[in-house]
Amino acid sequence: MPEVIEKDTLIGKRITKLDAPEKAGGKTRYIHDLNVPGQLYGKILRSSRVHALIKKIDTSKARALPGVHAVITAADVPYQRPIGVAKDHLPLKTDRVRSLRDEIAAVAAETPEIAEAALKLIEVEYEDLPVLTDPREALKPGAPLIHPEPHGADGKPEHLKPGMPVAYAGKPDNIAMTFDYGQGDVAQGERESDVVLEHTFRLHYVTHCCMGVSGIIAEFDPSGNLLMYSNTQVPFLHKREFAEILDMDPARIRIIQPPIGGGFGSKLDIYPFEPITVFLAKATRRPVKLVFTREEEFLASPTRQPVILTLRSGCRKDGTLTFRTVETLHDNGAYTSWGATTPFVMMQTISSLYRVSHCKYHTKAVYTNNPYAGSFRGYGNLQATFAVESHMDMLAEAIGMDPLEFRLKNAQDPGEVTPQGMHFKSCGFKDCLTTAARASDYSAKRRRYQAEQARPGRFKRGIGMASMLHVGGGAKIYPSDGCGTILKMDDFGAVTLLTGASEIGQGSETVLAQLVCEELGVPLSAVRVINNDTEITPWDVGVHASRTTFIAGNSAIGAARKARAKILAAAAGVAQMAPEELDLRAGHIVEARTGKMVMSLPKLLRQLHFNDKAELVMTSFYYEPPSKHQDKQFKGDVSAAYAWATQVVEVEVDTDTGIVRLLKVTGAHDVGRVLNRLGIEGQIEGGIVMGQGYALTEELMVENGVVKNPAFRDYKLVTAPEIPEMEVHFIETMDGEGPQGAKGVGEAPAICIAAATANAICNATGVRIFELPFTPEKVYRALHAARKEAA
Amino acid sequence: MSLQQEIEFTLNGVPTRVRVPVDMSALDMIRSVVGLTGTKYGCGEGECGACTILLDGVSVNACLLFAVDCDGRSVTTIEGLADDPIGQKLEKAFVEAGAVQCGFCTPGMVMQSRALLAKNPNPTREEIQRGIEGNLCRCTGYVKIVDAVAAAARAKE
Ligand code: FES
Ligand code: FES
Numbered sequence: 001m002p003e004v005i006e007k008d009t010l011i012g013k014r015i016t017k018l019d020a021p022e023k024a025g026g027k028t029r030y031i032h033d034l035n036v037p038g039q040l041y042g043k044i045l046r047s048s049r050v051h052a053l054i055k056k057i058d059t060s061k062a063r064a065l066p067g068v069h070a071v072i073t074a075a076d077v078p079y080q081r082p083i084g085v086a087k088d089h090l091p092l093k094t095d096r097v098r099s100l101r102d103e104i105a106a107v108a109a110e111t112p113e114i115a116e117a118a119l120k121l122i123e124v125e126y127e128d129l130p131v132l133t134d135p136r137e138a139l140k141p142g143a144p145l146i147h148p149e150p151h152g153a154d155g156k157p158e159h160l161k162p163g164m165p166v167a168y169a170g171k172p173d174n175i176a177m178t179f180d181y182g183q184g185d186v187a188q189g190e191r192e193s194d195v196v197l198e199h200t201f202r203l204h205y206v207t208h209c210c211m212g213v214s215g216i217i218a219e220f221d222p223s224g225n226l227l228m229y230s231n232t233q234v235p236f237l238h239k240r241e242f243a244e245i246l247d248m249d250p251a252r253i254r255i256i257q258p259p260i261g262g263g264f265g266s267k268l269d270i271y272p273f274e275p276i277t278v279f280l281a282k283a284t285r286r287p288v289k290l291v292f293t294r295e296e297e298f299l300a301s302p303t304r305q306p307v308i309l310t311l312r313s314g315c316r317k318d319g320t321l322t323f324r325t326v327e328t329l330h331d332n333g334a335y336t337s338w339g340a341t342t343p344f345v346m347m348q349t350i351s352s353l354y355r356v357s358h359c360k361y362h363t364k365a366v367y368t369n370n371p372y373a374g375s376f377r378g379y380g381n382l383q384a385t386f387a388v389e390s391h392m393d394m395l396a397e398a399i400g401m402d403p404l405e406f407r408l409k410n411a412q413d414p415g416e417v418t419p420q421g422m423h424f425k426s427c428g429f430k431d432c433l434t435t436a437a438r439a440s441d442y443s444a445k446r447r448r449y450q451a452e453q454a455r456p457g458r459f460k461r462g463i464g465m466a467s468m469l470h471v472g473g474g475a476k477i478y479p480s481d482g483c484g485t486i487l488k489m490d491d492f493g494a495v496t497l498l499t500g501a502s503e504i505g506q507g508s509e510t511v512l513a514q515l516v517c518e519e520l521g522v523p524l525s526a527v528r529v530i531n532n533d534t535e536i537t538p539w540d541v542g543v544h545a546s547r548t549t550f551i552a553g554n555s556a557i558g559a560a561r562k563a564r565a566k567i568l569a570a571a572a573g574v575a576q577m578a579p580e581e582l583d584l585r586a587g588h589i590v591e592a593r594t595g596k597m598v599m600s601l602p603k604l605l606r607q608l609h610f611n612d613k614a615e616l617v618m619t620s621f622y623y624e625p626p627s628k629h630q631d632k633q634f635k636g637d638v639s640a641a642y643a644w645a646t647q648v649v650e651v652e653v654d655t656d657t658g659i660v661r662l663l664k665v666t667g668a669h670d671v672g673r674v675l676n677r678l679g680i681e682g683q684i685e686g687g688i689v690m691g692q693g694y695a696l697t698e699e700l701m702v703e704n705g706v707v708k709n710p711a712f713r714d715y716k717l718v719t720a721p722e723i724p725e726m727e728v729h730f731i732e733t734m735d736g737e738g739p740q741g742a743k744g745v746g747e748a749p750a751i752c753i754a755a756a757t758a759n760a761i762c763n764a765t766g767v768r769i770f771e772l773p774f775t776p777e778k779v780y781r782a783l784h785a786a787r788k789e790a791a
Numbered sequence: 792m793s794l795q796q797e798i799e800f801t802l803n804g805v806p807t808r809v810r811v812p813v814d815m816s817a818l819d820m821i822r823s824v825v826g827l828t829g830t831k832y833g834c835g836e837g838e839c840g841a842c843t844i845l846l847d848g849v850s851v852n853a854c855l856l857f858a859v860d861c862d863g864r865s866v867t868t869i870e871g872l873a874d875d876p877i878g879q880k881l882e883k884a885f886v887e888a889g890a891v892q893c894g895f896c897t898p899g900m901v902m903q904s905r906a907l908l909a910k911n912p913n914p915t916r917e918e919i920q921r922g923i924e925g926n927l928c929r930c931t932g933y934v935k936i937v938d939a940v941a942a943a944a945r946a947k948e
Contacts, residue, residue: 020886023894024901026829026869033828211833211841211895211929261831261895262929294834505893505930678889678935685932686892712838712927720920720933 004595005585010514010524011740014678017510018529019259019503031215031231031258032291039217040069042280042290043115044273045105045122046300047097050133050705051144051369052126054095059105061121067114070283071122073105077279081245083270086176086336088147088168091245091272091279097126098146098334099369100705101300103272108280108288131369133705135308135331138174138366146334146367147171174367176332179343181361181634183351183419189323189358193314195398201387202771203307205700206693208376209717212261213297214271218278219287225252226278231260233267233504234542235534237478245275257532263504264690265375266302268544269337273300298710302374303700304382305339305365306331311387313356315395319409323358326350326387330365332372339373340365342380344477345470347634349384352418353469354392354410359419369705375544377687378747381470382694382754386772389466389755393762403446403759404437407467414733421628421635424642426743428670428731432646433467435729440648440666446763453766458656461663462764465648466755472672472743473641473735474625475545482624483552484538487516487559489617491609493587493602495520495527497559500540501552503531506746507679508548512556514675515739519560520567521584522601538620546744549675550641551623553739558621566617570608571598626737641735641743644670647688649724649756653764658780660761662692662724665753669728672735672743680745684728687749693718695754699773798862802827803871811858818842820858821868829869829898833927840926843899843906844868850906852925869898878905881943888939892930900926904940913944 022028059071074080074092083089093102105122109115130144137143147170190196217229226248232238235255243250260267273290280288292300312325326347332340343363351359396406412418414427437443445463453460474481486498497516503509513527531537540552568579571589575582575598583592587601608615625640650664665688674680697716701708709715734741754772761779762768767786769778793812800807802825809824821830821844833841835854842853845867872878881901884890891897900923907914907922914922919940920933928936 014889016886016889017891019894020889020891021882023891023897024882024885025873026827026898026901028894029828030831030895032832033822209927209929211831211839211893211927213832260893262893264929294836294839507892682889682892682931682935685934686930687932689932690929711836712834713836717927717929719925719927720923720937721917723920723933726932726934 003597005588005590005597006595007585010517012674012677015510015514015524015676016678017507018513019509028259030212030261031217031229032212034217034229034258035289036217036219036287039287039289040108040110040284041112041115042106042108042277042288043112043119044103044276045119047100047102047104049097049126049128050100051129051131052097053129054093054097054104055125055127057105058123062107062118065114065118065121067110068107068118069286070108070280071105071118072279072283076283079247081247082168083245083272083275084335084337085269085340086168089272089335091275099371101371103276106276106280108284131705133368133370135329135366135368138368143174145172146174146369171367175364176336176367177340177365179347179361179363181347181351182359184358186323186325186358186360190314192316193322194317195395196312196314197391197394197398198310198312199391199770200308200310201390203309203383203386204772205303205306205702206698207298207301207303207700208262208264208266210262210264210266213292213294214273214301215289215291216274216277217287217289218281220281220285225254227254227256229256229258230274231257231267233263233502233544235502236500236539237542238270239534241270246278255534257502260504263543264377265379265544268375268542269302295710298700298715299707302337302339303371304376305342305373305380307383309383309387311391313391313395315399317399319399319401319406321354321356321410324350324356326361328363330363331370332365332367333370334367335372337372338375344634346380346384348420348422349381349388349469351420352412352422353388353467355412357419370702371707377690378751381468381747381751385466385468385751386755386758389752390758390768393464393759394768402443403465404433404443407433421637422642423637425737426641426672426733426735427644428733429467429644431731432644432668432670435668435731436465436646436648436666439727439729440650442648449763453764458654460653460655460764461650462653462760462762463648463650464756464759464763465646466752466759467644467646468748468751470643470748470751471545471639472550472643472745473639473737474547474551474627475639476627476629478541479629480624481541481547481551481627482622483540483555484620484622485555485559486538486620487563487618489563489605491602491606493522493526493605495522496530497527497556498530498537499552499556500537501531501548502543504543506548506683507676508552510679511549511675512552515553515556516560518740519557519564522587526587546643546746546748549742550738550744551625553742555621555623557739558623559619562619562621563617566619567604571604574599574604574607640737641672643743643745643748645748645752647752647756649753649760651757651760651764653761653779655765655783658776658778658783660696660757660774660779662696662757664725664727666727667729667749668731669745669748670731670733671745672738673732673741674730675740675742681728683745684749685726688726688753689718689723691750691753692724694750695757695772696774796859798859800861800863801865803867804874813859815858816854817844817856817858817861818853821853827868827870831895831898840903841896841899843902843926845902845906848909850903869902872901872905877908880946881905881940884939884943884946888935888942890931890935890939896926896928900928900936904943907940908944914940916941
C-alpha cells in the first residue's frame with residue numbers, strides 16, 4: 001500500500017456481475033437443480049375442456065399405481081381459499097373449469113414419470129358449457145357467464161370453512177375490473193382542436209418465456225413450519241398471502257429464493273401450482289418438488305395483457321395537443337391476475353407523457369375462457385405507448401409538422417406537476433428526444449425515406465421514433481414501497497449486506513455492492529450480498545416496477561452511511577482528529593484532504609471489538625420513498641422519480657413478402673445516472689430485443705381458448721442473427737432522490753420499440769398498421785390492401 | 792418400467808459407467824443419474840440450446856440425444872470446461888463482457904461457443920451470431936454474448 005490513497009469510485013464503471021463466474025461455469029443451482037432428501041415429484045392434471053362443468057372425477061386407478069403417494073382434487077382440500085389479485089380463483093377447481101389451463105387434480109409420486117403416468121389414469125367427466133373467447137362478446141346480453149356464482153367452493157357454501165366469508169361473490173356481467181380517470185373537459189378540448197383522429201389498436205398475447213421454467217419445492221417440518229424454495233419476485237407479500245390461503249400463521253412460513261432463470265414480472269402473483277404443491281406436501285408429509293415442462297410453461301403461466309384500445313385525440317394547427325379520450329377492452333381471461341391492473345400504468349402514459357389538458361380514460365377488463373394475463377415488463381406501457389406514439393405521428397402528419405418538433409412542443413419539462421399529480425423533479429425527456437434524433441439522423445432520413453416511398457423498388461427503408469415515461473423511483477401501489485437493509489462488518493473489513501430485494505438476473509446485487517463500496521471505501525470483493533431468505537433478510541415489497549436499484553439502493557446507502565459514521569467516529573478518537581477530517585478508501589482510514597493513510601480498516605474494526613467497550617459495526621436502515629399512494633381518482637405522485645426514453649428505429653420492409661427487418665435502434669435514456677455501465681447496457685439491449693419480439697415475431701396464438709403454439713418452434717423468440725444494431729445514449733439528470741442520482745431502468749427499454757417500428761413502417765411504405773405483431777403476412781396484407789385502394 | 796441398459800463413456804475426461812432406461816435422454820442422465828446440473832433443461836425439444844453439450848467434440852442438444860447413444864463416446868459438459876483452456880477463456884470473457892444476466896442460457900451458450908471456436912478460431916461477428924443461432928437468451932439481447940465470444944477468440948492463450 002502506498003502512503004497516500006487517492007479517492008476512487010466504482011460508480012459509472014463497467015463492473016462485472018458478482019454472480020457471473022459461477023453462472024458461466026454452470027455452478028449456479030436454480031430451483032430445477034435442487035433436490036431435498038425424501039422428495040416426491042408433483043404433477044398437475046389440467047382441464048381438457050375450455051368451459052365445462054366437472055361432473056365426476058375418478059382418481060382410484062391413479063391412486064393404485066405403485067409409486068404414487070397422493071392424488072388430490074378439490075374434494076381433498078375442502079377449505080381452499082381463492083387466490084390471485086381479485087381472489088377469484090381456487091387453486092384446484094371444484095365443479096367448473098373456465099379455461100384449458102384449469103387445475104383439476106394433482107399427483108405426488110416417487111418419480112416424475114410415475115406422476116405423469118398417474119395423471120393419465122385420472123378420469124374426468126365434463127358437461128360442456130357455451131364458450132366465450134372474444135372479449136367483445138363478453139358484454140353482450142346472453143353472453144356465457146364465466147363467474148356466475150360465488151366462489152370459495154364455487155357456490156357450495158358447505159365447502160367453506162366455518163366462520164370464513166365467501167371470498168369471491170362472482171360477477172353477473174363478466175366485468176372483472178374497471179378503471180376510470182379524467183382530467184379537464186374533453187368536450188372543450190375537442191372544440192379547441194383543428195384536427196381530431198380516432199383509431200382502434202389491437203394488442204396481442206405474448207408470454208414471458210423465462211428460460212428457466214416455473215418450479216417450487218415445498219416441505220413441512222415436524223412442527224408444521226412450511227419452507228418453500230420458490231422463484232417468487234415478492235417473497236414477503238407472498239408469506240402473508242400463503243398464510244391466508246393455507247390458514248396458517250405467517251410467522252411459520254419461510255421462503256428461500258434460489259437464483260431465478262428469468263422473471264420479467266411473471267412471478268409477481270401466486271399461481272395455482274404453488275398452493276397445490278403445498279397441499280401435496282401436506283398430504284404426503286414429504287417434500288414435494290413440482291417443475292413445469294416448457295409446454296406447460298406456455299399453457300399455464302401468465303401472459304401479457306391483450307388489449308383493444310380506441311384512442312381519440314386532437315391538436316391545434318400550431319401543434320398543441322388538446323385532448324385524449326381512451327376506451328380499452330382488456331381480455332382478462334378466466335381469472336384475474338395483475339394483467340387486469342395494467343390500466344393503472346397505461347393511464348400515466350396517456351395523461352402525462354405529453355402535456356394534454358383534457359383526458360378521459362375508461363377501461364374494462366372482461367372475463368373470457370382464455371388464458372389469464374399477469375404482469376410483464378412494461379406493465380401495460382407497451383400497449384399504451386403503441387397507441388399514443390402512433391397517434392403522435394399521425395397528428396403531426398395531419399397538421400404538416402415534423403414529428404420531432406411536434407413532440408418537443410408537447411414534451412414535459414423538469415419541475416412539471418401533471419394534472420394527474422405526477423411531479424417530474426428530474427426530467428430529461430427533451431434531451432432524450434433531441435439526442436436520439438440527432439444520433440440517428442432522424443429528421444433528414446425521415447424526409448428522404450418518405451420521398452422514396454413512391455419510387456419503384458422492392459425494399460423500402462423507414463425511420464420512426466417513440467418515447468416513453470415510466471416509474472423510475474418505485475411505485476407506491478401498496479401502502480408501503482419500502483426496503484430494509486442490515487449491514488454488518490467483520491473483523492477483517494468484509495461487509496455482509498442483508499437486503500430484502502431479490503436478484504432476478506438484472507444485476508441488483510452488484511449495484512447494491514457498488515453503492516456500499518462508495519460509502520465504506522472497501523473493494524467490491526469485500527462485499528457479500530444476502531438476498532434470498534425471508535427468515536434472514538429484512539422486509540421489502542418485491543422486485544417489480546423497476547424499483548430495486550432506486551429503493552434497495554437508497555436503503556443500502558442508508559445502512560452504509562450509518563456504518564461509515566460509526567467507523568469514522570471511532571477512528572477520530574484513535575487518530576486524535578475530527579471525523580470530518582477522515583475518509584475511507586481502499587480498506588483504509590485516510591486523511592480526507594491529503595489521502596494520507598492513517599490506519600487499516602480491519603485493524604480499527606478489531607480494536608473496536610477487542611476492547612473494554614466492545615462494539616461491532618452493525619447497522620440497519622429502512623428506506624421508504626417520498627411517493628404517494630394515489631387517491632381513488634388515481635391522482636397523486638406515485639413514484640419518487642420518473643424515467644424517460646426515446647428510441648428511434650430504422651427498418652427495411654420487403655414489400656414483396658411483408659418481411660420487416662430491424663436495422664438499427666438508437667436509444668436515449670434518462671436513467672438519472674449510470675451506476676454500472678456494463679449492467680445498464682445489458683438491461684437496455686435485452687429490453688430492446690424483447691421489444692423487437694413483441695413488435696415483430698412473438699405471438700401466443702389463442703384460438704377458441706386453445707393455445708396453438710406452446711413451443712419455441714412456433715412461438716418465435718428473436719435469435720442472435722436477427723438483432724438490430726444498437727446505439728444507446730445515457731442522459732444523466734442526476735435525480736435528487738435517487739441513489740447517487742440514479743433512476744430505475746428495468747422496464748424502459750422494451751416499451752417504445754413496437755410504437756417506433758409502426759412509425760418506421762409507415763415512413764417506409766405510407767401504410768399504417770394498427771395491430772401487432774408486424775408479421776410478414778400482416779404487413780403484406782396491409783400493403784396489398786393499400787395498393788388496391790390506390791388503384 | 793422401461794428397459795434398462797448399461798453404458799460406458801468418458802464424461803469430462805472421466806471413464807463413467809451408468810445404467811439407464813433405454814428411452815432416457817442424455818440430458819436426464821447427465822442431470823439426474825450423474826448429477827451434474829450445469830446442463831439445463833429449457834424446452835426438451837431441441838429448440839433452445841440450454842442443454843448443449845459436446846459429443847466427441849461436436850455440439851449437440853442433450854435433450855434430443857438418447858443416453859444410450861453416449862455409449863463408447865466422449866461427452867463434455869459445462870463442468871468439463873474447467874480443464875479446457877479455451878473453455879476457461881470463454882467463461883472469463885462471458886463474465887467480463889457482461890454476457891450473463893439470469894445465467895440460465897449461459898452454460899449452453901458457452902458450450903455452443905466452444906464448439907464454434909473449435910471449428911472457426913477467428914469468427915467474425917456475423918459468424919458468431921449464426922453460430923449461436925440455435926441458443927435462445929431472453930435477457931441479454933445477445934450483443935454482449937457476441938462480444939464475449941469475439942473477445943475470447945482474440946484473447947491470447
Ligand atoms: S432443452 Fe434441449 S434444446 Fe432446449
Ligand atoms: S441470461 Fe437469462 S436467458 Fe440468457
